[in-house]
Amino acid sequence: MGATRITYQGACVLQALSRGLSYGFDIMELTGLPSGSVYPILRRFEEHGLVESEWEDAHEAHADRRPRRRHYRLTPTGRAELAAAGERLALHRNLFLDGGRTEEATS
Amino acid sequence: MTRGHSWAHRALAVVLAWISRIVPAGRRSRWLEEWRSETWHAFDSGKAAAWTAVAFGWGALRDARDVRRRTRGPGFAETTRQDLRLAIRSLSARPDYTALVVAILALGIGANTAVYSLAREALFAALPYPDSERLVRVWERRPEQGRERNVASLPDFVDWRDRSTSFQTMTTYRGSSRNFATDGPPRRLLGAEVTRGFFRLFGVEPALGRGFTPEEWSEQGEPVLILSHRLWREAYAADPGIIGRGVSVDLIRHTVVGVMPPEFDYPYEAEYWFPRTDDPSTAGRGSHGFNVLAKLKPGVGIQAAGDELDAIARRLETEYPGTNRGHYTAVYPLRGEILGDTGPVLVLLLGAVGVILLIACVNVANMTLVRSAARTRSLAIRASMGASRSRLVRQQLTESLLLASVAAAASVFVAGWGHALLRGMSASHVPWAAPLRLDFRVLLVAMGLAFVTGTLVGLAPAIAASRLDVGSHLRDGSRTTGLGPTARRWQGGLVVTQIALALALLASAGLLARNLAALLDTELGFDTRNRIVGDLSLPPSRYSDAGAVWQFYASLQDRVAAVPGVTDAALAWILPMSGRQVGRNIWLEGRPPPANGDEWNTRLRAVSRGYFDVVAMRLLEGRSFEAADGPEAPAVALINETLRHRYWPDGSPLGARVAFGPDGPWITVIGVVNDVRHEGPQRPPDPELYLTLSQEAIDEVSLVVHTDDGAVVTPAALRAAVSEVDPDQPLADIRTFDEAVAAWLGERRDVASLLGTFALVALALAALGVYGVVSYAVAQRTSEFGLRMALGGRGQDVLRGAMSGGLRMVALGLALGGLAFLPASRWLRPMLDDVPATDPLALVGAFTILTLVAILAVLVPAIRATRVDPADSLRAT
Numbered sequence: 001m002g003a004t005r006i007t008y009q010g011a012c013v014l015q016a017l018s019r020g021l022s023y024g025f026d027i028m029e030l031t032g033l034p035s036g037s038v039y040p041i042l043r044r045f046e047e048h049g050l051v052e053s054e055w056e057d058a059h060e061a062h063a064d065r066r067p068r069r070r071h072y073r074l075t076p077t078g079r080a081e082l083a084a085a086g087e088r089l090a091l092h093r094n095l096f097l098d099g100g101r102t103e104e105a106t107s
Numbered sequence: 108m109t110r111g112h113s114w115a116h117r118a119l120a121v122v123l124a125w126i127s128r129i130v131p132a133g134r135r136s137r138w139l140e141e142w143r144s145e146t147w148h149a150f151d152s153g154k155a156a157a158w159t160a161v162a163f164g165w166g167a168l169r170d171a172r173d174v175r176r177r178t179r180g181p182g183f184a185e186t187t188r189q190d191l192r193l194a195i196r197s198l199s200a201r202p203d204y205t206a207l208v209v210a211i212l213a214l215g216i217g218a219n220t221a222v223y224s225l226a227r228e229a230l231f232a233a234l235p236y237p238d239s240e241r242l243v244r245v246w247e248r249r250p251e252q253g254r255e256r257n258v259a260s261l262p263d264f265v266d267w268r269d270r271s272t273s274f275q276t277m278t279t280y281r282g283s284s285r286n287f288a289t290d291g292p293p294r295r296l297l298g299a300e301v302t303r304g305f306f307r308l309f310g311v312e313p314a315l316g317r318g319f320t321p322e323e324w325s326e327q328g329e330p331v332l333i334l335s336h337r338l339w340r341e342a343y344a345a346d347p348g349i350i351g352r353g354v355s356v357d358l359i360r361h362t363v364v365g366v367m368p369p370e371f372d373y374p375y376e377a378e379y380w381f382p383r384t385d386d387p388s389t390a391g392r393g394s395h396g397f398n399v400l401a402k403l404k405p406g407v408g409i410q411a412a413g414d415e416l417d418a419i420a421r422r423l424e425t426e427y428p429g430t431n432r433g434h435y436t437a438v439y440p441l442r443g444e445i446l447g448d449t450g451p452v453l454v455l456l457l458g459a460v461g462v463i464l465l466i467a468c469v470n471v472a473n474m475t476l477v478r479s480a481a482r483t484r485s486l487a488i489r490a491s492m493g494a495s496r497s498r499l500v501r502q503q504l505t506e507s508l509l510l511a512s513v514a515a516a517a518s519v520f521v522a523g524w525g526h527a528l529l530r531g532m533s534a535s536h537v538p539w540a541a542p543l544r545l546d547f548r549v550l551l552v553a554m555g556l557a558f559v560t561g562t563l564v565g566l567a568p569a570i571a572a573s574r575l576d577v578g579s580h581l582r583d584g585s586r587t588t589g590l591g592p593t594a595r596r597w598q599g600g601l602v603v604t605q606i607a608l609a610l611a612l613l614a615s616a617g618l619l620a621r622n623l624a625a626l627l628d629t630e631l632g633f634d635t636r637n638r639i640v641g642d643l644s645l646p647p648s649r650y651s652d653a654g655a656v657w658q659f660y661a662s663l664q665d666r667v668a669a670v671p672g673v674t675d676a677a678l679a680w681i682l683p684m685s686g687r688q689v690g691r692n693i694w695l696e697g698r699p700p701p702a703n704g705d706e707w708n709t710r711l712r713a714v715s716r717g718y719f720d721v722v723a724m725r726l727l728e729g730r731s732f733e734a735a736d737g738p739e740a741p742a743v744a745l746i747n748e749t750l751r752h753r754y755w756p757d758g759s760p761l762g763a764r765v766a767f768g769p770d771g772p773w774i775t776v777i778g779v780v781n782d783v784r785h786e787g788p789q790r791p792p793d794p795e796l797y798l799t800l801s802q803e804a805i806d807e808v809s810l811v812v813h814t815d816d817g818a819v820v821t822p823a824a825l826r827a828a829v830s831e832v833d834p835d836q837p838l839a840d841i842r843t844f845d846e847a848v849a850a851w852l853g854e855r856r857d858v859a860s861l862l863g864t865f866a867l868v869a870l871a872l873a874a875l876g877v878y879g880v881v882s883y884a885v886a887q888r889t890s891e892f893g894l895r896m897a898l899g900g901r902g903q904d905v906l907r908g909a910m911s912g913g914l915r916m917v918a919l920g921l922a923l924g925g926l927a928f929l930p931a932s933r934w935l936r937p938m939l940d941d942v943p944a945t946d947p948l949a950l951v952g953a954f955t956i957l958t959l960v961a962i963l964a965v966l967v968p969a970i971r972a973t974r975v976d977p978a979d980s981l982r983a984t
Contacts, residue, residue, distance in 0.1 A: 023145065023148070024141075024145050025145050025146075025148060025149045029154065034162060034165075034166050035145075035162065035163055035165075035166025035167065035170070036165055036166030036167075036168070036169030036170060037166075037169075038166075039141075039142075039166065039167075039170040040169065040170050040173040040174075043170075043173070043174065043177075044177075047177075066147065066148070066151065067140070067143060067144040067147050067148075068140075068144060069141075069144050069145070069148060070140075070141045070144070
């Protein structure tokens with residue numbers, strides 16, 4: 001799945017998952033991304049094997065008087081992709097820092 | 108498990124359920140569960156405010172669309188390519204089916220395209236003149252006589268033109284018939300005397316030379332004329348040096364000043380144009396003979412212009428009560444005036460070919476249905492391997508559209524051929540001679556029809572096939588597969604439709620045929636067999652006085668009668684079926700003058716001695732014209748039955764005197780002749796007054812020749828006889844009287860035969876449809892029939908069993924067709940003269956023909972069922 005192009009938003013979702021978050025709504029909260037972005041990203045990653053999901057046990061949720069939830073976690077592939085994406089994003093960060101200096105110089 | 112959440116969350120739950128319908132069915136319930144659960148928890152945690160429900164809804168919509176987009180499989184182009192490849196392979200595997208379908212569809216589409224392109228020309232295409240939608244024709248209207256279109260007098264025209272403000276241009280012309288001296292024999296040609304503004308109205312200029320100068324328009328200076336492009340080409344070899352040369356017209360030298368462009372030949376195929384002055388003093392207010400054309404000012408409606416002219420005409424009525432009482436005006440678009448009454452005909456033809464296409468579609472749909480039944484196994488296999496229903500339908504549609512496209516390509520040839528055929532028939536109805544153009548709009552129509560056809564043809568079988576119980580077909584493993592009940596119902600419905608449509612068309616054609624037969628049966632009042640007619644017009648320059656005219660007519664009549672093979676000859680001014688009419692008001696001696704100037708209007712004729720014998724009219728009372736009724740003798744006239752019964756219902760008209768004014772000169776009625784149908788069998792006879800040519804020196808007459816039975820009298824022989832009397836005198840437009848009558852019935856005959864052809868095609872297609880369905884049903888039940896025969900069933904019972912289904916469909920179709928025809932026949936009314944639109948005979952006839960043909964179509968395959976060899980059929984199972 002090396003061909004997967006991971007966007008900035010995608011990297012954020014992966015990063016949130018790697019921090020142990022596993023529900024869509026929590027990821028939204030942490031990353032600030034809207035639901036219309038988070039869920040499609042999760043589905044795409046799952047198709048490409050970066051993420052796997054599991055429905056929690058229905059009995060357990062029922063006992064808790066709430067609907068059962070689907071939770072997501074990173075696969076090893078997902079972890080590797082996140083690392084690669086992290087390197088690329090670090091480059092982006094440099095780009096932004098450079099840009100900042102250039103701006104200071106010209107003003 | 109619900110805790111109390113806000114109204115916002117409850118509303119969101121409803122919205123989510125609604126949005127979930129976007130998600131493909133296989134993933135819908137899980138998708139909905141996750142979204143409901145996530146939003147539940149969000150609200151439960153208290154972190155979601157009411158407004159976030161909207162954000163969630165928006166997000167869910169985007170997510171659902173994303174899921175849908177990503178589960179659709181291969182792209183549109185890829186699928187189409189696959190479908191096309193499959194369609195080509197499966198169509199070329201059955202070349203007979205493919206060829207038949209293409210042929211049927213090409214016929215249907217081609218016929219529609221041909222009729223459409225003709226209709227477009229006749230109904231929608233503009234006249235080939237700039238701003239032609241503003242061109243109008245102005246007529247004098249006489250409501251009290253029921254006459255809507257009368258030619259005007261020159262002074263009236265000048266008053267209309269000068270007092271009105273609605274028109275940019277108004278001009279007038281009169282038809283002209285002159286003798287042209289050419290290199291060969293002299294020719295009598297038709298053209299027009301036109302007044303100032305005529306060419307400007309049409310926005311045309313001579314292609315060669317110049318137009319008329321103001322002096323020429325006022326007929327001062329030497330005589331000039333402009334030639335038509337056709338005459339210039341045919342008589343003068345398209346010689347550009349013709350300009351400025353002299354041409355002898357009616358024995359007077361006229362200088363050619365111009366040649367018009369080829370596309371201009373108004374009025375009706377004019378060969379030349381003379382300038383005529385529009386000075387109102389050159390013609391009387393009571394002398395009618397001027398055709399008035401006008402061009403509306405931009406933005407002026409035809410209604411407003413008509414109202415203005417009518418008001419002017421009413422003022423003229425009070426100013427000139429002697430000549431203008433009861434004379435008003437009517438303004439019509441020139442386009443409709445030129446085309447005449449082709450609208451209803453074309454609508455009828457469009458309807459008829461539309462029905463043909465529909466029947467063709469139904470037929471092909473049926474064939475496709477049967478074929479798809481034969482392919483049930485392959486469909487079942489594809490379905491079991493995961494092809495969705497929409498995928499299978501799409502495949503069927505692709506195949507149908509491919510077939511229809513090939514048929515559309517083929518139909519262009521059918522359309523070209525059909526259009527040429529129609530044009531040949533309708534040359535007199537579509538006057539401007541535009542060449543056949545299969546332009547892109549026509550092609551677009553063919554493509555559109557092909558698309559609609561393909562969809563119609565493909566949809567029914569595709570849906571029917573996709574409803575097949577796929578599993579059972581695989582399980583039972585039988586080699587013969589059949590249509591399911593739904594498909595069979597579709598099939599039956601299609602056959603019923605087909606028969607109903609064919610019946611309606613057949614009955615329509617029958618109605619027109621009955622009408623035509625009634626017209627042909629109408630007693631015309633004269634005999635047209637073995638009669639030849641030709642036209643003469645004597646140039647005033649040589650025949651300036653009455654004596655010269657009479658001398659010429661007398662010699663001509665004797666000379667022609669002496670031609671071998673000629674029984675007798677006569678001359679007449681205004682022949683029946685000539686399309687001409689001249690009416691005058693008459694006064695009766697000793698009776699009070701008519702209250703209204705037009706009350707005693709009668710049609711005038713003038714004939715030579717012997718005319719009534721030559722055309723076999725009957726003298727009913729009194730005597731005919733005799734040699735003694737010469738120029739010096741008292742003026743005499745004959746009247747027809749209609750005139751006699753109108754004015755002398757009781758007493759004898761013989762010896763009564765009539766005149767064209769209150770004070771004479773008086774003409775004595777000496778006899779009564781039978782009525783003739785002067786304007787064709789459709790029109791009832793008018794009152795007629797016959798004068799004698801030996802007392803009226805009219806310089807434009809027709810020669811009527813009665814030939815011996817079986818004798819051949821050539822036009823050349825007649826021309827030679829004429830030129831022996833005057834070598835410069837042409838005899839024009841030589842034709843048999845039968846041809847003249849046939850031309851009069853031309854449109855009725857053409858429409859009836861065209862519709863008859865369409866009806867036959869519809870009949871053949873419907874029969875084919877019935878035959879196909881019944882043979883299929885019989886083939887499906889071969890084993891059953893075989894079993895019944897083997898168990899000792901009688902052939903009769905098997906036959907009845909095989910026929911019953913087919914006959915039920917036929918009966919239903921006939922009933923529906925009869926119901927559909929009754930309202931549809933109203934469309935035919937404009938084309939019917941003597942036969943009512945509800946004439947039962949046409950419907951009964953169509954019913955009988957269709958029943959017989961349909962029974963035959965059912966019987967043939969049913970008989971095949973009785974011939975089944977029981978052993979064979981059982982083995983085959």
